[in-house]
Amino acid sequence: MASLIPWKRKKEDAAPRDDILNPFERFFDEPFLPSFYPFNRSEWWPRVDVSEGKTGITVEAEIPGMDKKDIDLTIEKGRFLHIRGKKIKENKENKKGYYRAERSYGYFNRSLELPAEVDESEVDAKYSRGVLKIKLKKRKDSGTKSIKITNRN
Amino acid sequence: MADTTSKEMQVKEKHEVNKPEQTRPAPIFTPAVDIFETDTEITLLADLPGVTSDNLNIDLNDSVLTLTGDIEPFENPDEEDLMIEYEVGQYYRQFTLSEIIDQNKIEANLGDGVLRLTLPKAEKAKPRKIEVKAG
Incomplete structure (x- = not known):
């Protein structure tokens, strides 16, 4: 999709009347397109505790009432942890009505930037009693890292 | 359902202080x-x-149903907290049940951090169809 946008002025140098004259530019500025992706449509998000030790990082998230197969856990570039899923509301045909509806349902998406780079192959994730506990190991060479500079395509 | 004001089950809220x-x-x-x-x-x-089910207490006294749940503090030795969004403490909530609930047949089930309490209605409160006989 990005290749369809020929050239975009930075917002701050754009003349204000540009927005009026060219509604298409504005259209692509809005976070409109990614919202089709269901996981971006977060309807609630679990509460998370993060603690860090010398060798590891522990993340705990309160996600009561889930089936563990409905939780999608990914680590991106060793640095970003994404907890996603959908909590399904049980549907009973003969429900007459609700007195209270305080619990959260639907899609959730929680992304965390980790304090250090972690080893993606050494992740221990457990779900019990409605709490997801993720133990991550820090990558040993994460202290210093040389950064490769590449050409942008 | 038609009428929410005639609640068969009332929620007692904000009782933390007492x-x-x-x-x-x-x-x-x-x-x-x-x-x-x-x-x-x-x-x-x-x-x-x-x-856990051991730490959950469900108490019924004079048609007041009390839920109390303790969370055991999680311990991550040698780890420093970076972000805390939920704390360890106690869950507490009270509800008032009406007479139409058969209090002897209440069932409780705890799974995946969710308590499911089933409160069966007493026989007399169940809607029943009355057949009209043609005479």
């Missing part, structure tokens, strides 16, 4: 609940993440 029997200083949380009704029963779902 709680007499707290033995250790810990924050008290009100668990989020869903309460819905069918013809035969009322179901209560309460989010109690981190509570």
Whole structure:
């Protein structure tokens, strides 16, 4: 999709009347397109505790009432942890009505930037009693890292 | 359902302050609940993440139903907290049941951090169809 946008002025140098004259530019500025992706449509998000030790990082998230197969856990570039899923509301045909509806349902998406780079192959994730506990190991060479500079395509 | 004012089950909220029997200083949380009704029963779902069935207390006294749940403090030795969004403490909430609930047949089930309480309606409260005989 990005290749369809020929050239975009930075917002701050754009003349204000540009927005009026060219509604298409504005259209692509809005976070409109990614919202089709269901996981971006977060309807609630679990509460998370993060603690860090010398060798590891522990993340705990309160996600009561889930089936563990409905939780999608990914680590991106060793640095970003994404907890996603959908909590399904049980549907009973003969429900007459609700007195209270305080619990959260639907899609959730929680992304965390980790304090250090972690080893993606050494992740221990457990779900019990409605709490997801993720133990991550820090990558040993994460202290210093040389950064490769590449050409942008 | 037509009338929500004639509640068969009332929620007693914000009772944290008056709680007499707290033995250790810990924050008290009100668990989020869903309460819905069918013809035969009322179901209560309460989010109690981190509570085991041993630490959950369900008490029924003079048609006041009290839920108390303790979370054991998680310990990550040698780790430093970076972000805390939920704290360890106690869940506490009270509900008043009406007489139409058969209090002897209440069932409780705790799974994946969710308590499911099934409160069957007493026989006399169940809607029944009365057949009219043609004479």
